[in-house]
Amino acid sequence: MDTHKKMRELVSALVDGEVSDADLELAFAALLGRDGQQAWSLYHQIGDALRQADGAALSGGFGERLAARLDAEGRAAPASLSAEPQTPSPASALPRP
Numbered sequence: 736m737d738t739h740k741k742m743r744e745l746v747s748a749l750v751d752g753e754v755s756d757a758d759l760e761l762a763f764a765a766l767l768g769r770d771g772q773q774a775w776s777l778y779h780q781i782g783d784a785l786r787q788a789d790g791a792a793l794s795g796g797f798g799e800r801l802a803a804r805l806d807a808e809g810r811a812a813p814a815s816l817s818a819e820p821q822t823p824s825p826a827s828a829l830p831r832p
Contacts (some may be wrong), residue, residue, distance in 0.1 A: 741766040746774040749763075750779060
């Protein structure tokens with residue numbers, strides 16, 4: 736795992752109050768750097784936006800448009816989800832441990 740991704744995961748867990756005791760020191764160390772501080776700020780802004788009770792950040796009719804797009808996506812199922820049976824690969828025939 737790359738270091739930057741691990742740092743963001745630690746900061747995210749710290750913001751959510753879910754960082755493990757073993758990772759607490761690493762999470763605090765991540766906050767010493769500029770990237771960690773930016774991630775901290777961004778995650779708090781995201782949390783604030785998600786907690787807005789009035790939904791002011793969403794435009795009118797957003798829910799209806801989202802539902803229509805999701806419905807349209809469901810009708811355009813990928814080929815891998817088609818009703819035609821797939822021939823299993825040799826690897827999938829092996830017993831699992």
